[in-house]
Amino acid sequence: MEINNIIKKCRNLRRKQTDAEKKLWAVLRNRQLAGVKFRRQFPIDKYIVDFYAPECKLAIEADGGQHYEDKNREKDELRTNQLGGLGIHVLRFNDIEILNNSEGVYETIQKEIERRKVISPHLNPLPSGERINKSLR
Numbered sequence: 410m411e412i413n414n415i416i417k418k419c420r421n422l423r424r425k426q427t428d429a430e431k432k433l434w435a436v437l438r439n440r441q442l443a444g445v446k447f448r449r450q451f452p453i454d455k456y457i458v459d460f461y462a463p464e465c466k467l468a469i470e471a472d473g474g475q476h477y478e479d480k481n482r483e484k485d486e487l488r489t490n491q492l493g494g495l496g497i498h499v500l501r502f503n504d505i506e507i508l509n510n511s512e513g514v515y516e517t518i519q520k521e522i523e524r525r526k527v528i529s530p531h532l533n534p535l536p537s538g539e540r541i542n543k544s545l546r
Contacts (some may be wrong), residue, residue, distance in 0.1 A: 422450040424465035443522040465525035468499045
């Protein structure tokens, strides 16, 4: 897909958020959850994920009823595996769960952020053998 088309599609998806996406975004935006920056309707490879936190490589999907049909479950599984190959962990919640158990959803996301912060390497690691202060040698 051409970059301009992707941008248009992302903007369109942002304008047409579901109620569940709106509720989730109200908590994820402005670093309100664990101080992590989330982006919404963010393109990664050939996919657009509902919410993405680059610093901990965490994608969050808010799935409506269509995601539970066999053909869509298979697509979602393939998508999750391909994103996993890029080092991105995908958390999926169905819309009903987000709307009716939001505290549980937020707690699950927070725990995953904390877990991923621990295992995620620094985005700009020092070269092998380097230290921040060489005078400490």
